[in-house]
Amino acid sequence: MAPIAPHIRRLRLTGFRSHQGLDLACANGAVVITGANGLGKTNVLEAISMLAPGRGLRSANLEDLRFRDPQGISCDGWTVLADIEGPMGFTRAGVAYEGEGGRRVRVDGETRRVDDLAQALPQLWLTPSMDRLFVDGASGRRKFLDRFAQTLDGALARHLSAYEKAMRERNRLLQTPTTSLSPNPWLDALEDTMALEGVAIAASRLAALDALAVGLVSIPEAAFPRAEIALEGTLEAALRQSSAVDVEDGFRDRMRAARALDASAGRSLEGPHRSDLQVVYAAKNMPAKECSTGEQKALLVGLILAQAQSVAARIGDVPVLLLDEVAAHLDSHRRAALAEILTHLGGQSWITGTEMEAFSGFAKNAPVTAIQMTPSGEAVTL
Ligand SMILES: Nc1ncnc2c1ncn2[C@@H]1O[C@H](COP(=O)(O)OP(=O)(O)O)[C@@H](O)[C@H]1O
Ligand SMILES: [Mg+2]
Known part of the structure; x- marks a missing residue:
């Protein structure tokens, strides 16, 4: 049996962009997040990307990620906590920003460098801003x-x-x-x-x-x-x-x-x-x-899948994929093929979209955690 790909089992956000307090339970396989524009779907993916070295999938400044209320008043900081299940068992990873300095990283209660997280949870992402790549x-x-x-x-x-x-x-x-x-x-x-x-x-x-x-x-x-x-x-x-x-x-x-x-x-x-x-x-x-x-989108998706494949072959772990709005430019044939390839890879992929219908092919081909974002800012697991 293939070893378990490192994947997030529970994700908790506090004060992160539009999410004052979000608590998601998820499994390996596809995690599909749907909901109308602006409900904070990409924000969830961005939060996960803060567990990787670099500035995340929007290249944002750490202080801009703090939750801001309509009056423009910001939280002091933010946290992203992830319970990760991997081939070596469970790891609890946390990243916090406290209003100054850099990110503080803790893995299983110990202070670590963000590079250490790259090992615990390798990840790759594809976002609409890369459409012009x-x-x-x-x-x-x-x-x-x-x-x-x-x-x-x-x-x-x-x-x-x-x-x-x-x-x-x-x-x-x-x-x-x-x-x-x-x-x-x-x-x-x-x-x-x-x-x-x-x-x-x-x-x-x-x-x-x-x-x-x-x-x-x-x-x-x-x-x-x-x-x-x-x-x-x-x-x-x-x-x-x-x-x-x-x-x-x-x-x-x-x-x-x-x-x-x-x-x-x-x-x-x-x-x-x-x-x-x-x-x-x-x-x-x-x-x-x-x-x-x-065609460009399909080429990009192909490149990301190839990257995931070769990371898996080289370091042994299938990376977590963050695929923001990936279905938008793909026809139904390609969406079904994507589901099949992701299932075959065997890792966790976070996928956002506005309509759940676009992912019906997924449910047939892959284990899916379906999450619906609601206008009140809650996440409902379907
Ligand atoms: N620092 C912040 N504090 C509070 N809300 C934010 C912050 N940054 C962005 N937002 C809000 O997050 C929403 C966009 O979230 P996003 O995840 O991009 O939505 P989508 O569900 O369309 O992917 C917008 O409504 C925006 O106003
Ligand atoms: Mg979005």
């Missing part, structure tokens, strides 16, 4: 890949922030008129850091890309169009050909040679912060950005 700029696609890469490589977040920090400092120095471009040991040191961290980032992304490619092949093409994926980036390309040390040296040399150019551009022109994830609808050989809205 293929059309908008590269940064969204980089974040999309990096979020997935982080579930496979716990060190990536640290590499990304160390790289960003060194790059900001380099940009600032290059913008200062009194800075000597060469010799300059300070710039040398920052570029050393960028080269080291940049290559670590590129390596982590390549590993994620390869894992994703394997996952993509396992999703039935009849249901969701297969995506062909590639990474465009100088370091990523170089790493396919040469050793990490050589790529690092090359990048460091190019940054040194480009100081004057970068100074006049006002930014660092090369590096993993410029990489892009390219997605092509394989059967049509059509770049995703030129596909129809419905």
